[in-house]
Amino acid sequence: MITTRDIAERLQLSVSTVGRALSDDDRISEPTKVRVRQAAAEMGYVGNRAARMMRGASSNVVGLVIPDIRNSFYSTIAHELSKNIEAQGFQLMLSETDDDRMVELRHLRELSTSRVAGVIIVPTARPRSESVKLLRTIPHVQLLRKHSSLGSQWFGVDDFEALRQATAHLVDQGHTRIGYVGGPAELPTGAERLKGFRSALADGGLPDEAAQIELGRPSSIEEGRRAVQRLLEGPSVPTAIVLGSVQLTLGVLGELSRMGVKVPEDLSVVGFGDEPGFSWWGPGLTTMSLPIQEMATGCGLWLMRRLTTNPNDDSAYASVSPGSLILRGSTAPPAHTRSKPRRKA
Known part of the structure; x- marks a missing residue:
């Protein structure tokens, strides 16, 4: 050597x-x-990075702590961040928590021990107090989800408005029984999306009974499948469904295809995110598109500027990106009469 x-x-x-x-x-x-x-x-x-760290220097590594790399939101974010910070002489280190706060704590301990230059984190629903203390010693920024205990530097999307706009589209078309499949309300994103859904119903003069809500892990395709089964086999079948995560959307679309549900004749659907296949799924999926690449780029560049100019600057900063509703063929006014969607034999 x-x-x-x-x-x-x-x-x-x-x-x-x-x-x-x-x-x-x-x-x-x-x-x-x-x-x-x-x-x-x-x-x-x-x-010898270890020797430099023993002398008190930080590394050139930036940690990215996310729930699930299989979710295209997070894989896109990881790709964009890696390109941006590499151009500034830094390296991205990926940590996956599966939304487990103990796993999150273990990753943060390792990142802290490695003296990472900074951390970009999509936090779990209830970070442990030890995680909060560790992050206070590391320049960091929250992404997508925001917890007040972890500081006030955050890049995210307008979750409330995204779901309000998506649901309002269905209300404007005359739907009065609308299902919602989204993440749990204990997550900041899940809570805001659920509020947006309920707000659109209230603005449209619809009672609480108009909402049929199924909440589950936002990273689970299988939970999307089970949720739409429950909605379509219940006593009051919705005429439309709006979705609150990419993975849940994938699960719902797969199950609707398996069940032989006609969209939008039997059921109108508004998805979340805009995967490459959504434009040609069935009649084309009407969905809420979010500027994930632009948000990740902005977050990466902002953190690089902080690390290279004033790492100790923890003054409040927030960047909120709007979504946009992409209209395709999966939504239409409800039929005058509605029966349970027919299933394939």
Whole structure:
């Protein structure tokens, strides 16, 4: 393994001069830094990050803590963040919590021990107090979900307005029995989306009985399947369904296809997110599209600016991105008479 001593011997410099040059110390002239870096690259020198951390320096790693990498929201976010922070000389480290707050705590402990430069986190519903304390020692920003205990620096979408707009579209078409399949209200995103759904019903003059609500894990396709089964096999079948997560949308669409439900003749559907296949699913899915790539890019660039200018600046900052309703063929006014959707034999 090539060491700083090997570089020093080659360049006839002291080991301390080589070390300072590699760490960009102001006491070393720029020409000397260039010579040292060039020699290090030619000789295949790899810096000892552990030694730097023992001296109190942070790494160039940024931790991304998310619930589920299988969710296209989070895989898109990870991809965009990786590109943006790599361009600034940082590296992304991915941690997956499965929305388990103990797993979240273990990941944060490891990231803290590794002296990460910063953390971008989609927090669980109830982060443990130890997690809150750890994040107070690390520059961090919340993404999508926001907890007051974790600070006031946040990038997210307008969840309330997204679901209000999606549901209002169905109300405007004359639907009076509308189902909602979304994440649990204990999640900040789930609570806001449920409020938006209820607000649109109230604005349309519909009673509470017009709402048929199924809440489950937002990252579970299977829960979407089971939720739509319960809605369509209940005593009062909805004429329309609005969805509150990408994975739940995928589950509902798969189950509707399996059951042979005609959309929008039997049931109108408004999805959440805009996956590549949504435009050609059935008649084309009317859905709420969210600017995930733009939000991730903004979050990454903002954190990079903080880390490179003032890592200790924890002043409040919030960026809220709006969604947009994409109208396709999966919604229509309800039929005059409605029976339970026919299932394939």
